Amino acid sequence: MRKKIVAGNWKMNTTVPEGIELAKAVVAKSAETPANVGLIVAAPFTHLVSVASVLEGSKVELAAQNCADHEKGAYTGEVSVDMLKSAGCKWTILGHSERRQYYGETDEKLVTKTKLALGAGLGVILCVGENLDQREAGKHFEVVTEQVKNVLYNFTAEEMKHIVVAYEPVWAIGTGKTASAEQAEEIHACIRSVLAGKFGGQVAEDTTILYGGSCKPSNAAELFAQKDIDGGLIGGAALKADDFIQIALSY
Numbered sequence: 516m517r518k519k520i521v522a523g524n525w526k527m528n529t530t531v532p533e534g535i536e537l538a539k540a541v542v543a544k545s546a547e548t549p550a551n552v553g554l555i556v557a558a559p560f561t562h563l564v565s566v567a568s569v570l571e572g573s574k575v576e577l578a579a580q581n582c583a584d585h586e587k588g589a590y591t592g593e594v595s596v597d598m599l600k601s602a603g604c605k606w607t608i609l610g611h612s613e614r615r616q617y618y619g620e621t622d623e624k625l626v627t628k629t630k631l632a633l634g635a636g637l638g639v640i641l642c643v644g645e646n647l648d649q650r651e652a653g654k655h656f657e658v659v660t661e662q663v664k665n666v667l668y669n670f671t672a673e674e675m676k677h678i679v680v681a682y683e684p685v686w687a688i689g690t691g692k693t694a695s696a697e698q699a700e701e702i703h704a705c706i707r708s709v710l711a712g713k714f715g716g717q718v719a720e721d722t723t724i725l726y727g728g729s730c731k732p733s734n735a736a737e738l739f740a741q742k743d744i745d746g747g748l749i750g751g752a753a754l755k756a757d758d759f760i761q762i763a764l765s766y
C-alpha cells in the first residue's frame with residue numbers, strides 16, 4: 516500500500532520566529548490527523564535546525580525545498596545534502612516549477628541532485644508539471660511524461676521507494692485556479708503508467724503521487740478521492756496551520 520502524504524511547501528515565507536510558531540501550531544494539531552496520512556513541512560534553509568527541534572517526537576517530518584548539485588566544497592551560497600540531513604531533514608523537494616522557471620533547474624541537474632539526496636539518505640519529492648501554454652497546446656501529457664522519464668528513468672526500483680512524485684500544473688500554482696479532480700487524476704494515472712513502463716506495475720502502484728496547485732480545505736477532499744491522487748503538496752494554504760491540518764483531515 517502506498518503512503519498518503521500531505522506536505523506543506525512554505526517557499527520563501529516566514530521569518531525564523533514565525534516559522535517556529537507555524538511548526539508548533541502544526542505539531543499541536545497533528546495528532547488529530549489520520550495515522551495513515553504522513554505530514555511533511557518544507558521550511559526555508561534558515562529555519563531547518565530550529566523547526567527540526569519543534570517537530571521532534573511528532574509525526575511531522577522535515578523537508579528542505581532544494582539542495583546543491585555538488586557534494587561539498589567551493590560553492591558559495593549552496594546547501595549540501597549532508598547539511599540538510601544533519602539539520603534534521605528526512606526529505607527534500609526537488610524540481611519545483613519555481614526553481615525550473617527562475618533558477619535554471621534542468622532535468623539533468625535534477626538527476627544529479629536526486630542521486631545526491633538519495634545517497635545522503637534523504638527522500639525526494641520530485642515536482643513535475645506543465646505550464647499554461649503547454650496545456651493550451653494539448654501537450655500536458657507529453658511534457659509530464661518527458662519530465663518523469665528524464666529524471667526517474669535513471670533510478671532503480673529500490674531507489675523509487677524513497678521518491679515521491681508531485682504533479683503541479685504551473686498554471687494552478689498560487690493562482691487560485693485548481694486543476695479539476697478529473698484533470699489531475701488523468702495526469703496522475705499517466706505518471707503511474709510511465710513509471711510502470713520502466714519499473715513494472717508494483718513499483719508504480721507503490722509510488723506516492725501528490726497533487727499541488729491551489730489545493731485548499733475546500734477542494735482537497737475531491738482531489739484526494741481520486742484513485743491515483745495520494746495527497747497534496749500545499750503552498751499558500753500550508754502557511755496557516757488550521758488550513759494545512761484541515762487538508763490532511765480531508766482523507
Ligand code: PGA
Binds near residue numbers: 691749752
Ligand atoms: P499553492 O502552491 O498551493 O500556493 O498553489 C503549491 C506549490 O507550489 O507547491
